Amino acid sequence: MNVKSGTYYWSTTYPDAPSYPVLDEDLTCDVLIVGGGSSGAQCAYYLTDKNLDVVVIEKNKIGQGSTSTNTAFIQYSGEKLFIDLVNTFGESYISKHLQLCREAINEMEEAAQTVNLDCEFKRRDSLYFASYPEDVERLKQEYTLLRKHQFELNFLDADEIENKYSFRKKAAIYSYNDAEMNPYKFTHGLMQYAAQKNVRIFEQTEMNGQMFDEKRKKVSARTKNGHTIHAKRVIYCAGYEGIDFKKEKQASFVSTYTVTTAPVPDLSFWYNRTLIWETARPYVYTRTTADNRIIIGGLDDNTNYPEDRDSKLVHKKKRLIEEFHKLFPNVRITPEYSLAAFYGGTIDGLPIIGIYDDRPNSYFLFGFGDNGTVYSQILAKIIAEDIVSGKSANLPYYLQNRPLLNK
Numbered sequence: 001m002n003v004k005s006g007t008y009y010w011s012t013t014y015p016d017a018p019s020y021p022v023l024d025e026d027l028t029c030d031v032l033i034v035g036g037g038s039s040g041a042q043c044a045y046y047l048t049d050k051n052l053d054v055v056v057i058e059k060n061k062i063g064q065g066s067t068s069t070n071t072a073f074i075q076y077s078g079e080k081l082f083i084d085l086v087n088t089f090g091e092s093y094i095s096k097h098l099q100l101c102r103e104a105i106n107e108m109e110e111a112a113q114t115v116n117l118d119c120e121f122k123r124r125d126s127l128y129f130a131s132y133p134e135d136v137e138r139l140k141q142e143y144t145l146l147r148k149h150q151f152e153l154n155f156l157d158a159d160e161i162e163n164k165y166s167f168r169k170k171a172a173i174y175s176y177n178d179a180e181m182n183p184y185k186f187t188h189g190l191m192q193y194a195a196q197k198n199v200r201i202f203e204q205t206e207m208n209g210q211m212f213d214e215k216r217k218k219v220s221a222r223t224k225n226g227h228t229i230h231a232k233r234v235i236y237c238a239g240y241e242g243i244d245f246k247k248e249k250q251a252s253f254v255s256t257y258t259v260t261t262a263p264v265p266d267l268s269f270w271y272n273r274t275l276i277w278e279t280a281r282p283y284v285y286t287r288t289t290a291d292n293r294i295i296i297g298g299l300d301d302n303t304n305y306p307e308d309r310d311s312k313l314v315h316k317k318k319r320l321i322e323e324f325h326k327l328f329p330n331v332r333i334t335p336e337y338s339l340a341a342f343y344g345g346t347i348d349g350l351p352i353i354g355i356y357d358d359r360p361n362s363y364f365l366f367g368f369g370d371n372g373t374v375y376s377q378i379l380a381k382i383i384a385e386d387i388v389s390g391k392s393a394n395l396p397y398y399l400q401n402r403p404l405l406n407k
Helices: 038-047 083-090 091-114 133-148 158-164 185-197 241-245 305-310 313-327 373-390
Strands: 004-008 027-034 055-056 120-129 152-157 171-180 200-202 207-213 216-221 228-236 251-261 276-280 283-288 296-299 336-344 352-354 360-364
Touching: 004 305, 027 038, 027 216, 038 055, 038 185, 038 373, 055 185, 055 228, 055 373, 083 091, 083 133, 091 171, 091 185, 091 373, 133 152, 133 171, 152 158, 152 296, 158 171, 185 200, 216 296, 241 336, 241 360, 251 313, 283 313, 296 313, 305 336, 313 336
Parallel strands: 027 055, 027 228, 055 200, 120 276, 228 360
Antiparallel strands: 004 336, 120 171, 152 171, 207 216, 216 228, 251 296, 251 336, 276 283, 283 296, 352 360
């Protein structure tokens, strides 16, 4: 799958990132992780110190896939409102999901503080504003639901928004204690931590086939360079390219676009440097970075053809800058990086752990959605628990065949 094109900011923040060897022999291990992006790194992190022999393979370089296009809004709220998810799954179900999202953000912060690399993890508040007057009532309902479940947030009216920002909107939810980070450094930090704990990591090592050995109860994974890895368990953490290994009917794809500016000397105009997004669909979102750049993203497009996606990049870049200036008309910005990429979601709005009869001893981590990094943290922990303990109480919430309207 051709997942991205354009120019990429995150990798420039860590130009001396470590490299890992190419696999040059056959191996046997307890757990094989296929994919060296953020979800693979999160799985490796949770499997360290578990008395397991863990191997990670990445077909290119660590963190260079969809991780390099991740804008790393670290939030519990997502594109699909929780009031809508409650209608699909029931309130007790979504209450558990909310709890796991909150725990995942806390554990990401803990992981960022544990590794020996500054992942630029920073707690940030979020402003989610009503793009149109007709969105206000649903925003109030969302606020009421989240307050019921003990989330710290305020509902702002137009005057309160204007007092804090240079723009006026009908209403907004102001949420506390979301976060931002550098996803590329986070991935490398977790991988380095895992490597120090004897996880074996290989780059330029692409898997091109696998079979299940019924007699030995192991998966035999073949690589393009002619070697075989025998593993008791396999976790597919290939991001959107995981669909190339196993089709999942719940997955859906669109194209998305991002602009990253040159550093802005003075960001004092931006109240608390909040994460900002909106109720419009497709929506636009924006955040700042540790070195005072501004990331503007969104304007998703329903095309899933790479050529069509890429042909729209110049126009989308212009539109994103225009949308930013609707909020901050007097701020001069210089675009320095811009990209087009596929963005994966799920039909029902929750991420997926795929466990399939035709893929024994295998897990497919589909942390799809606009909170993909948070979702991947949840799923990685659940998969690790299931491998280590033989079960995870939270696994059924995210299986591909999870029940609907479970009230």
